[in-house]
Amino acid sequence: MANANRILTLDLGTQTVGLAEFQAGKDGGLVLTHYQQRELLGDPGVDATRLSQTKMAVSELVAARHAKGAKINYAVSAQSVFTRFVKLPSVGEEQVDQIVGFEAQQNVPFPIDEVVWDYQLVDQGNSAEVEVVLVAIKSDLLDDINGAVEGGGLEATVVDVSPMALYNAYRYNYSDVSECALLIDIGARTTNLIFIEPRKVFSRSIPIGGTKITEAIAKDFNEPFAEAEERKKRDGFVSLGGSYADPDDPDVARVSKMIRNTMTRLHAEISRSISFYRSQQHGGAPQRVLLCGGSATLPYMREFFHEKLQLPVEFFNPLRNVSVAQGLNVDDIVSQAHAFGETIGLALRSAVSCPMELNLRPASVARRQRVAEQRPYYVIAALCLCLALAGFWFYYQRAAAVTAAVADSIEPQVSELKNHESRIAALRTDMKRQEESAEPFLKAVSDREAWTKIVDDVHSRLPKDYIWITGFALEEKKAEPVSSGPPKRDAAPPKPPRTSFLVRGLYLENPQEAGVVDEFLKKLDESPLFEVDKDPATRKRTSPNETTWAYEYSFVLLLKTGEPEPPKAKGKK
Numbered sequence: 001m002a003n004a005n006r007i008l009t010l011d012l013g014t015q016t017v018g019l020a021e022f023q024a025g026k027d028g029g030l031v032l033t034h035y036q037q038r039e040l041l042g043d044p045g046v047d048a049t050r051l052s053q054t055k056m057a058v059s060e061l062v063a064a065r066h067a068k069g070a071k072i073n074y075a076v077s078a079q080s081v082f083t084r085f086v087k088l089p090s091v092g093e094e095q096v097d098q099i100v101g102f103e104a105q106q107n108v109p110f111p112i113d114e115v116v117w118d119y120q121l122v123d124q125g126n127s128a129e130v131e132v133v134l135v136a137i138k139s140d141l142l143d144d145i146n147g148a149v150e151g152g153g154l155e156a157t158v159v160d161v162s163p164m165a166l167y168n169a170y171r172y173n174y175s176d177v178s179e180c181a182l183l184i185d186i187g188a189r190t191t192n193l194i195f196i197e198p199r200k201v202f203s204r205s206i207p208i209g210g211t212k213i214t215e216a217i218a219k220d221f222n223e224p225f226a227e228a229e230e231r232k233k234r235d236g237f238v239s240l241g242g243s244y245a246d247p248d249d250p251d252v253a254r255v256s257k258m259i260r261n262t263m264t265r266l267h268a269e270i271s272r273s274i275s276f277y278r279s280q281q282h283g284g285a286p287q288r289v290l291l292c293g294g295s296a297t298l299p300y301m302r303e304f305f306h307e308k309l310q311l312p313v314e315f316f317n318p319l320r321n322v323s324v325a326q327g328l329n330v331d332d333i334v335s336q337a338h339a340f341g342e343t344i345g346l347a348l349r350s351a352v353s354c355p356m357e358l359n360l361r362p363a364s365v366a367r368r369q370r371v372a373e374q375r376p377y378y379v380i381a382a383l384c385l386c387l388a389l390a391g392f393w394f395y396y397q398r399a400a401a402v403t404a405a406v407a408d409s410i411e412p413q414v415s416e417l418k419n420h421e422s423r424i425a426a427l428r429t430d431m432k433r434q435e436e437s438a439e440p441f442l443k444a445v446s447d448r449e450a451w452t453k454i455v456d457d458v459h460s461r462l463p464k465d466y467i468w469i470t471g472f473a474l475e476e477k478k479a480e481p482v483s484s485g486p487p488k489r490d491a492a493p494p495k496p497p498r499t500s501f502l503v504r505g506l507y508l509e510n511p512q513e514a515g516v517v518d519e520f521l522k523k524l525d526e527s528p529l530f531e532v533d534k535d536p537a538t539r540k541r542t543s544p545n546e547t548t549w550a551y552e553y554s555f556v557l558l559l560k561t562g563e564p565e566p567p568k569a570k571g572k573k
Helices: 044-065 093-107 139-151 162-173 210-221 225-235 250-280 301-309 330-335 337-348 363-460 515-525
Strands: 006-012 016-024 030-039 071-076 082-089 115-122 129-138 155-161 181-186 191-197 200-206 288-292 313-315 322-324 467-478 498-508 530-532 550-559
Touching (some): 006 337, 016 044, 071 139, 071 337, 082 200, 093 115, 129 139, 139 155, 139 363, 155 337, 155 363, 162 191, 210 250, 363 467, 467 515
Antiparallel strands (some): 006 016, 082 129, 181 191, 467 498, 498 550
């Protein structure tokens, strides 16, 4: 099982890659428990293979430590990062993001969507202005570096910037120092200057480092870079100059002078940087100088800068407040303590709250960490869903058990009712069969009474005075008229012929005259059994005159229902 207090950091140098392991204490302290490094080819001519070399070195370190898949903090070099110190008016926190976002678009020399950037506010007390450290790196370059790290078997969590990691290490180990200090980190390709005051920080990267010395030696001695690097390590020191005698070996003297010339150029850049810091950044004059980095170990380097800067110069010791675990060679660790600045600063990011907490995470790392942060909520949501489903399952299981118990209790009653249902169904079937057998007889009875009902209905609608019926005769079925011409495709089928009968009668002279017949027809139209034929040809009526005492009328009634059996004899009323 992985140790929760285990912290791994990766020092990505140009010529070395180092893997350090720390143990975080409960009080915020750090214990260095392991350190191992691998050499890289420092020749600038093989820079195209730098990432593949880094990946291979990381793989070897991870395999040796059995740390595959472990979380790692690493820093990118200052030469790969655009750094800008911007002063902003002191505003509320909710407005800082908007202002810094605008400043980033104005200051970063690349399209903002092609870089990964971050910022950090620097505490400047109650000043009307606040300083912002703005850093940015090209996304494709960062992806390549992160690919080499994660391709070696590690999982990135914090991607810091080298000068800011050194700043965190200094503040952790030199918290008692209140004066302005200048930290000079002399690396292989660049020298990082970090100006540190209690409420202020400023960094600058100078493209002069140990590789410049090696290139000068290789050119002067006309030898390959690897041999020149070996000569620098074996014979190199900073010439003291002046009245000091040269070494007896002329080759050693040549090397020392070349180193001094390179350091003299570096001193000139440092002096200009100090002037810029004091004039443009309104910083204080450095009161002490601390040397660190791989190239700072050259003999007489400290004496050279003491002579040039006229300031106290010492080697940076990032292990002042960091313990070294038993089992490590303390003498070896102490001898190269000045090279542990970035390593300590990176470890502090996972152990304590740091004054500078920049994190240039690639998009893939940020997405992975966001998913990891949200994973507990997904797990809780899944548990809630499972509990809800379990609740529903328990409810339905209980409901099913209760239903089964109730069903078992009423099963005898259900069986008895099913028997009754079967008997009722048999009776219904028998009744239906009997109804079908009786239907012809019922129809005959109904037809026998049909004409009586029709005659009674006509008689009930006859006015009481001035009119009576003299004839009531059944006519042939009357079909719908057929239209001339070819039949239409969508025409409805012809209606079947309807049964009709002729009604004849007389009416007397009366105040309404023929209106008494119209009243009779109107009442007949209200009958549910028949209706008056609307065809004028079927209606006849004589008009009143002075020669007769009664006047004839006739009309045709159409049955609304099916035709009953005709009566055997026609009668008159």
